[in-house]
Amino acid sequence: MAELQTEPVVVIGLGRFGSALARELVERGTEVLGIDNRPKLVQSMVGQIPHVITADTTDIEALRQLGVAEFNRAVVAIGTDIQASILTTSLLSELGIADIWAKAISEQHGKILERVGAHHVVAPEHDMGERVAHLLSGRILDYVEVDADFAVIKTKPPRDVVGIPLRDSKLRSRWDVTVVAVKPQAAMAGRQPGFTYATPDTVLNYGDLILVVGAIDAVERFAATE
Ligand code: ADP
Numbered sequence: 001m002a003e004l005q006t007e008p009v010v011v012i013g014l015g016r017f018g019s020a021l022a023r024e025l026v027e028r029g030t031e032v033l034g035i036d037n038r039p040k041l042v043q044s045m046v047g048q049i050p051h052v053i054t055a056d057t058t059d060i061e062a063l064r065q066l067g068v069a070e071f072n073r074a075v076v077a078i079g080t081d082i083q084a085s086i087l088t089t090s091l092l093s094e095l096g097i098a099d100i101w102a103k104a105i106s107e108q109h110g111k112i113l114e115r116v117g118a119h120h121v122v123a124p125e126h127d128m129g130e131r132v133a134h135l136l137s138g139r140i141l142d143y144v145e146v147d148a149d150f151a152v153i154k155t156k157p158p159r160d161v162v163g164i165p166l167r168d169s170k171l172r173s174r175w176d177v178t179v180v181a182v183k184p185q186a187a188m189a190g191r192q193p194g195f196t197y198a199t200p201d202t203v204l205n206y207g208d209l210i211l212v213v214g215a216i217d218a219v220e221r222f223a224a225t226e
Pocket of ligand 1: 056
């Protein structure tokens with residue numbers, strides 16, 4: 001099993017995303033240095049984030065003085081000010097930080113962040129928008145994109161796969177998806193446990209909840225089947 005990552009993290013930009021991230025890391029026992037250039041905001045974070053400081057992270061001297069170069073991990077959570085986000089990311093790269101995460105507000109922004117040295121680009125607004133669109137579309141009850149082209153969804157089985165063992169359901173050849181877990185309908189009335197792993201012998205019923213994995217197109221097609 002991979003070791004838990006508890007190495008200290010610098011979080012730059014304590015807007016909605018950065019401050020939520022920093023608080024969550026602190027809660028999980030990770031040491032965090034939070035930096036923002038708005039003194040009032042920084043003041044309001046004292047008490048929530050043990051180490052929080054006002055600085056302009058587009059200034060390499062400020063980064064050096066704060067000892068940012070000693071950290072192996074950093075998150076650039078500046079979004080709106082694209083110039084500051086890009087400059088900060090490139091300075092962190094120049095300082096040799098091994099693991100740089102950066103928030104992008106558009107695809108182009110993300111591409112530039114990768115070019116200037118971000119090792120991971122996250123697009124929380126975009127990803128959440130896509131996720132909510134899937135949920136609003138109706139049949140998908142939960143949706144998590146696990147890679148650019150792969151997703152896990154929670155949905156209900158279409159008519160053609162109900163009442164027969166999964167091994168005979170042609171899930172792979174017809175939709176190219178895999179059912180990994182099932183929560184029988186009866187479980188919702190409290191009579192059975194929640195989700196359990198699906199096996200080739202599992203027989204689905206109408207109304208069961210299932211977790212399905214596959215390419216995004218494939219799981220969408222599957223969920224759209226009546
Ligand atoms: P969110 O949508 O998550 O609130 P924002 O882009 O609005 O993201 O917020 C980013 C934060 O980054 C703001 O609090 C802002 O003060 C901070 N920030 C912007 N530029 C700099 C900079 N040069 N140095 C440090 N912090 C910065």
